[in-house]
Amino acid sequence: MSDPNAGYDVVILGGGSGGYASAFRAAELGMSVALIEKDKVGGTCLHRGCIPTKALLHAGEVADTTRDSETFGVLAEFKGVDVAAINKYKDGVVAKMYKGLQGLFKAHKVEIVNGTGRLVGPNTIEVDNGQTVTGRNIILATGSYSKTLPGLDIDGERIITSEHALNLTELPNKAIVIGGGVIGAEFASAWRSLGVEVEIIEGLPRLIAAEDADSSKQLERAFRKRGIKFHTGKFFEKVERTATGVQVTIQGGTVVEGDLVLVAVGRGPVTANCGYEEQGVQMDRGFVLTNEHLQTNLPNVYAVGDIVPGVQLAHRGFLQGIFVAEHIAGLNPPVIDEAGIPRVTFTEPEVASMGLNEDKAKERYGADKIKTINYNLVGNGKSNILKTQGFIKLVAVEDGPIVGVHMVGARISEQIGEAELIYNWEGYASDVAQLIHMHPTQNEAIGEAAMALAGKPLHVHD
Ligand SMILES: Cc1cc2nc3c(=O)[nH]c(=O)nc-3n(C[C@H](O)[C@H](O)[C@H](O)COP(=O)(O)OP(=O)(O)OC[C@H]3O[C@@H](n4cnc5c(N)ncnc54)[C@H](O)[C@@H]3O)c2cc1C
Secondary structure: OOOOOOOEEEEEEOOOHHHHHHHHHHHHOOOOEEEEEOOOOOHHHHHHOHHHHHHHHHHHHHHHHHHOHHHHOOOOOOOOOOHHHHHHHHHHHHHHHHHHHHHHHHHOOOEEEEOOEEEEEOOEEEEOOOOEEEEEEEEEOOOEEEOOOOOOOOOOOOEEOHHHHOOOOOOOOEEEEEOOOHHHHHHHHHHHHOOOEEEEEEOOOOOOOOOOHHHHHHHHHHHHHOOOEEEEOOOEEEEEEOOOOEEEEEOOOOEEEEOEEEEOOOEEEOOOOOOOOOOOOOEEOOEEOOOOOOEOOOOOEEEOHHHOOOOOOHHHHHHHHHHHHHHHOOOOOOOOOHHHOOEEEOOOOEEEEEEOOHHHHHHHHOHHHEEEEEEEHHHOHHHHHHOOOOEEEEEEEOOOOEEEEEEEEOOHHHHHHHHHHHHHOOOOHHHHHHOOOOOOOOHHHHHHHHHHHOOOOOOOOO
């Protein structure tokens, strides 16, 4: 039984997106909150993930724009890349946001306990600084780490993870990326923009394989055009260090050489040595299992973020954190629909999606009950102005709502908001077709796709 006299209302282990969101919401709801963090609050997303990678990608975008400036009649000269200055810019963004976040902790009166914590009872975390912190409710939010595979010994120089890749002091001439999922594809894209030769090796049949097949195809086409090489449906066989770099043998015998290998084969849960198993928390391959209210099998012990099976995204952690705080407060928040969590791969071009891809929609509703439209951005004014290619694909149930939105194009991630509302509010194509979309924006392309799906196409090119 949980101890009703335990110290805090809520004690959180881990101060990343999931942990701090639950802390802030619980504090807003009047609860006393302590959060234990062994490194810096903000976690992976702020310090080693979302924010620094997007800064790197933006530097890449500036490089591409400078290189292509003549296309727009502007005569700028691309002289090269200053890695130290890029790092300064990137680290500056992180530092500013870190400072802001620390201010929010103060404003919410959440107590930060510095140290490595361990669950030692259903209400208790023991911290390696000697403190024991107790709470009526415990939220586990210890996040994730970069995984590797047998034969890929990370040395931080020639064989690196995304953490190392964000702190390079010089760029490689040639990088080999093992793993063509979101993280691998984003680094490949940023590095290519910054002048690096890139070759990706992906075991699954396509890049960003969790996305709709059409999105993968469009990204692959764009990568080919940009000179990013890739091998899909092929696993690496071995990686050897050479005098000057690395040599990777791919299944089938092809050998590729480069200065370094980025290992981007997914993220594993940080749950070892946290006391979870010892306390009897139900786990599966290192992930913490929960019910739909994010409760573990231990009373009053919850889990949020990357340690819970599902898409590993910062905003999922935020949402889960808020959900748990509200659940503890008895507000009965609606259960989170995992398919209703937006996904973006911030490559050039960007890939964004909501809901089900075509294959999954057909599995769920039956192939003959699904209709789709693939609206080519060639008919969209703003996309022509930006000189980007791509599409908006809508997947809808026959006489029913839109259950999937898939988008590819430069800057298209900014359109995810409407896609999110369409999916989560179960919008029909005919509903969306009636809304007015600002001209000329890429947002119009969503309206045009809905109009086409509703049987009244306007600017559609075959
Ligand atoms: C390269 C990269 C790019 C990414 N880009 C995006 C993106 O663009 N958009 C997006 O939504 N997501 C992105 N992500 C994913 C996102 O970073 C994660 O989904 C998110 O950080 C998960 O939040 P979390 O709270 O579960 O864990 P984390 O952010 O990993 O935080 C866990 C925290 O717990 C602490 N901790 C762990 N164990 C202990 C312990 N025993 N005691 C005390 N403290 C402990 C850690 O120090 C850490 O601060 C990216 C990830 C990477 C690696």
